[in-house]
Amino acid sequence: MSKILEGLLYSETHEWVKVEGNIATVGVSDYAQESLGSVVYVEGFQDADVAQGEECGAIESVKAASDIMAPVSGKVIEVNNEVLDNPELINNDPYANWILKIEMSDEAELNNLLDATKYQSICK
Amino acid sequence: MEAKKTILYDRHLKYNAKMVEFGGFLMPIEYNYLSENGLSFEHMAVRCDCGLFDVSHMGEIYVSGKYTMKYLNYMITSNIEKAPCNRLTYGLFCMEDGCVVDDLMVYKYTDDYVLLVVNASNVDKDFEWLISHKGNFDVKIENKSASIGQIALQGPNAIKVLQNLTKFDLSSFSQMEFKEIEILNKKMLVSRSGYTGEDGFEIYGKNEDIIDLFDCLVEKYKVRLCGLGCRDTLRFEASMPLYGHEISDSIKPVEACLNYAIAYDKDFIGKDALLYTKEHLTRKLVGIELIDRGIARAGYELVDINTNEPIGFITTGYLIPNHTEALALGFVDIKYAKMNTIIGIKIRHNIVKAKIRDRKFMIKKYVK
Numbered sequence: 001m002s003k004i005l006e007g008l009l010y011s012e013t014h015e016w017v018k019v020e021g022n023i024a025t026v027g028v029s030d031y032a033q034e035s036l037g038s039v040v041y042v043e044g045f046q047d048a049d050v051a052q053g054e055e056c057g058a059i060e061s062v063k064a065a066s067d068i069m070a071p072v073s074g075k076v077i078e079v080n081n082e083v084l085d086n087p088e089l090i091n092n093d094p095y096a097n098w099i100l101k102i103e104m105s106d107e108a109e110l111n112n113l114l115d116a117t118k119y120q121s122i123c124k
Numbered sequence: 125m126e127a128k129k130t131i132l133y134d135r136h137l138k139y140n141a142k143m144v145e146f147g148g149f150l151m152p153i154e155y156n157y158l159s160e161n162g163l164s165f166e167h168m169a170v171r172c173d174c175g176l177f178d179v180s181h182m183g184e185i186y187v188s189g190k191y192t193m194k195y196l197n198y199m200i201t202s203n204i205e206k207a208p209c210n211r212l213t214y215g216l217f218c219m220e221d222g223c224v225v226d227d228l229m230v231y232k233y234t235d236d237y238v239l240l241v242v243n244a245s246n247v248d249k250d251f252e253w254l255i256s257h258k259g260n261f262d263v264k265i266e267n268k269s270a271s272i273g274q275i276a277l278q279g280p281n282a283i284k285v286l287q288n289l290t291k292f293d294l295s296s297f298s299q300m301e302f303k304e305i306e307i308l309n310k311k312m313l314v315s316r317s318g319y320t321g322e323d324g325f326e327i328y329g330k331n332e333d334i335i336d337l338f339d340c341l342v343e344k345y346k347v348r349l350c351g352l353g354c355r356d357t358l359r360f361e362a363s364m365p366l367y368g369h370e371i372s373d374s375i376k377p378v379e380a381c382l383n384y385a386i387a388y389d390k391d392f393i394g395k396d397a398l399l400y401t402k403e404h405l406t407r408k409l410v411g412i413e414l415i416d417r418g419i420a421r422a423g424y425e426l427v428d429i430n431t432n433e434p435i436g437f438i439t440t441g442y443l444i445p446n447h448t449e450a451l452a453l454g455f456v457d458i459k460y461a462k463m464n465t466i467i468g469i470k471i472r473h474n475i476v477k478a479k480i481r482d483r484k485f486m487i488k489k490y491v492k
Contacts, residue, residue: 037142037154038162040443041419041450045473058472060419062163062442063153063353084417 002030002123005095009110010119011071013053016095017113024072024110027098028059028090031123037061039090044068044079044100052109057100059090072109074102130180131273131331132338139342139349147244149181152351164445166354170320171446174279175350176341179326180334183247183269185240185254192236195261199254200230201377201394203387207232212300212317214385217253218394222376222401226250227367227385231302231315239313241274243367257393273334277341278324278350278358280489285345286325289337294325299490308337319355321362321488357444360453363411363483369422369439370409370453378402379455380409381483407436408461411483412452412469418476419443420452420469427468427475428460435460435467444485451485452478 004010009017014032018025033039036059044057050070057068057079078101083089089097104110114122127145136143141152154163169175187196193205202215209232217225226246231239242250251267258265277286287294292305294316302315312329327337341347356366365371370380377386378401386398414420420441428435441452452469460467461480468475 038164041417043417043472055472060443062167062357062444065419065421 002034003095004030004116004120004123006116008095009071009113009115011069011113012122013069015069015071017071017110018098019110022104022107023077024074024102024104025098026056026068026071026100026102028068028094029119029123030094032059032066033090033094036066037063039087041065042083042087042090042099044084045076046079046100048076050074050076050102052112056102059087059099068099070102071113072102072104073106074104076100077103128181130178131335132178132180132275135335135338135342136178141349141351144352146352147181147246149244151181152178152349153353154351155349158348163351163353163357166348166350167357167445169348170279170322170324170350170354170358172280174277174281174285174324174347175354176338176347177276177278177350177355178274178338179276180273180331181244182274183242183244183250183267184272184274184328185242185247185251186238186266186268187240187254187263188237188266189263190236191261191263192238195258195263196230196238197390198261198392199257200228201386201392201398202230203390204230204232204238205235205390206387209234210302212302212315216371216377216382216385217250218377218392218398219373220394220397222378222394222397223373224367224371224375224377225253225373227365227371227377229317231313246367271331272328273331274326274328275334275338275341276318276320276324276326277347278318278320279322282322282324285341285347288345289340299323308333308340310336312337316491319362319364320358321364321486322358323489323491356440357442360440360442360451361444361447361485362488363453363485366440375455376401379405379407405458407455408458409439409453409483410456410461411481411485412438412441412454412467412478413481414450414452414469415466415477415479418469418471418474419450420454420471420476420478425470426454426456426460427470429466429468429475429477432468432475438469447485453483456480
């Protein structure tokens, strides 16, 4: 059973979002890291303008590459270098280790995301 | 068509394997039943200790009769007639244009009795190919894939483990030798071979005997189960080709550096095309090492680093356990095939810098 944290928002593509002001901190959920297996590579599109539901980074296990989808539109203002250098941190604790921060261009988009309870129902 | 199950399907579920469809079969990609799990641990188990694979999905086709040698030498690129008995020979079926129908291992029992072990995804195609080119060759061709189980025990300690289960002295086996011997008091076909770059054995038997052997190895000898995930990273690290990647119906074996498996001193289907291509090579399989961050995956485009013009493609690529650099195999235009040539790989929105290197990603430690 994968862990889901209360107080975060989630996308259907298994990213989590923590909102502080107009900054969205983004990571991947426990469900995502479990399905991926050992993470060996993480990338965030630094300085890119991204749209909700489109790629803003990538996360890869030995056997497969997956896109990280932007849960909100905006600009990627920071990428977590600690995670880039130590991708296994995602397996150790996917919620303590964020991947990138997006400066939101449309906060109303947050309404399209799921709360913990709703997210739980799609993690089956 | 619904995916088939191997005879060990229930065991894969019991040991909590992540299952995927491969070659028409539901196969384990990796297992989750020990305290430390996953592809990387399975990969390292084979390199440092021993690992057990279900490879029952592979196809077994028997060819027999007085004209077996003449027929197979016409069908297969390598020279089966000259090959010694009780020894494995690697070869390929090619089409007239030199592209590959499949690659295979040839178990030559005698001049008139041979087992061909072919890729799971190609069994039906291979069988039809063999039948349709039988012509006047008086041979019997039988597909026995469904009734034969196969496991592979791979790694430096494979011999120690297997020796517990047989009176036959396994150390008398040389690399690529095969024999029918008794294991757990059942007759099985055993070859000192594999698809991992390590010492090890491939074992064929009746379905029920293979299940018993599998259970014994896992339960009594605690051999780590290994899935197709690490089978691919291991064969990649050992730079062995996989059908659909380094060879295919649009790739010729001479381009994939498989000249050692082509005997030009005899007639076989595709020979003229291969001879021509050998003298007029336009692209070649190379090793690739990434300089910038990233992992090159199968299908990614290779480009000229200055002009961004396409020059080839990745066939397999990984960041594998015990390597700090991401590595890949790929085809490049012959102009770019020289060692240390800098090339670009299109990864998502970026062009990532890489260099051409040899394909020796590891040193193999086979017995002589």
